[in-house]
Amino acid sequence: MLTGEYLLFEVGLALGVIAAAGLLASRLRFSIVPILIIAGMAMGPQAPHIGMFDFRFIESTPLINFMGRLGVLFLLFYLGLEFSVGRLIKAGRSIFFGGIIYMAINFTAGVVFPLALGWPLTEVLVAAGITTISSSAIVAKLISDLKRSVRPETELILGLMMFQDVFVAIYLSVVSGLVLTGTASTINVIQSALLSLGFIVGFIFLGRRLLNQINRLLDIPSDEVFMMVLFAMLFMVAGFSETIHVAEAIGALLVGLVLAETEHFERIEHLVVPFRDFFGALFFFSFGLSIDPLALSGAFWPALGAVAITIAGNFISGLVAGRKSGYSHRASTNVGLTIISRGEFSIIMANLAKAGGLLPILQPFAALYVLILAIIGPLFTKESKWIYSKMARIFKWPPLKDMNRLRQRSNS
Known part of the structure; x- marks a missing residue:
């Protein structure tokens, strides 16, 4: 000791x-x-x-893992702040139909692939969650680093992130209820799903109804006391959600969604960012610490197959969603290449599998899968112009020169 x-x-x-x-x-x-x-x-x-x-x-591993758990809470809490309930409601038709297209293609592929590997149903549902959801953190960082926030297709990209966040809130609640309780009967699964969905809907409903009271509660001059109240709300709700077999990350996400509607949003965001970055780094590090590199070889081919399917599914769904929303081939290509990266949600699903005692291969599978896509995704996004030029020759899309002329003409 x-x-x-x-x-x-x-x-x-x-x-x-x-x-x-x-x-x-x-x-x-x-x-x-x-x-x-x-x-x-x-x-x-x-x-x-x-x-x-x-x-x-x-x-020190238990302490590092605990701080990593805090990282999950801050990451999801901040995402909730970014994607408020009001913004979700106002998201628009293109985002809704784009999200449906994305989920139809990628979730179907995420279910079919592990089924083809012969994995049990519960493991299939977890693997589908691992492979379906993009990393909002990595995507947002790429948009900022590459200075693409002013591009028109960025609105659709961020909309797809919001759509996925809503999907994962429901999906993770349902799957966590199944995995953590070990229920296998249809009735128990439905009960678990209804409890999870009831908690989500009820929390959002009460949060919006009590918005004035929350604003008064957070009207605190001292930043020190303000943070104490804020963190008490975050940890209590996350802890309570865990006691009813809803993932603690969902509780944190819900707190963020509700507080994003308050008049203290900017103050909360300013104070939380350092905690998100610090504990978020510990989250990814602690996940790597839990992986035995010698055990990765057995997950190499499943992870590689999932990576190939994810790249194809994300590119196709982004391209189709972009074209349906009226964007050019180039802009739609950017959408498909920007949403490839995987990260925090995939790791959360893998940790859920570990907590539920599912197949041991899911941890190294998720680690390899996230690692490969966290490297390839930013490279594809950065080189989207080169990739489009090659794809344009194959599919007879407008070449970059013509598109640049059109852009200059529209700007003039």
Whole structure:
């Protein structure tokens, strides 16, 4: 058992590794998510132990994992703040039909693939969740880093992210009820789903009805007290949702959705961002720390097959959704290539599988799958112009020169 001082040093050592991963990602101008996962995978039982520098993190792992759980809460809470209930309602027709197209193609592929591998039904549902949902965090970061927020297709991309967030709130609630309770009968599954959906709808309904009271409650001059009240709300709701077998992440998402409607939205967002970034980094690192690199070989081919299907499904669905919404072939190609990355939701589903005692392959499968797409996704997004030029020759789409002329003519 480590003494308090050595426990503190070991946690500091882990934070040093995370900081080094962040510096490397910044230097490479690349997403920090895959680098954090790789850094976590390089640590653990197989890592070196040199004097007091113990990179195995044996004693501190429970604390690191707990802080990683906080990362999940802050990530989902912040996403809820970004995608408020009001914005979801006003999202528009193109986003709705684009979301239906996206889900129809990618969720179907996500179910068919693990079924073809012969996995049990519960594992199939978890695997479908892992492979269907894009990483809102990575996608948002790519749009910002590549300065694409002013492009017209970005509205559809963000709309698809919102649609997926709503879908995952319902889907994760239903699947978590099935996995965590172990219910297999149709009646029990329906009861679990109704409880989950009732909790979501009821919380949002009460949150909107009590909006004036929440505004008065949060009308606190002191930032210190304001944060205490805010975090108490976040952790209590997340903890309560976990007690009724609804994933704690959903509770955090719901708090964010409701608080996004308040007049304190900007203050909340400003205060939460540092916690999201800090604990979010711990989340991805702790996930990598839980993966045994020696166990990844057995998940290599399933993960590679899922990656190929995801790239094809996302590109096709983004292209179809973009064209149906009136965007050009180039803009629609950008939509399909930007939404490929996978991250936080896939990891949440994998952790759910671990908590429910499902097939052990799901953890390394999710790790490899997320890692590959977290690397390929940003590359595809960055090189979308080159990819479009190649696709335009094959499918006889307007070449880039013609599109540039049209853009210049419309601007003049």
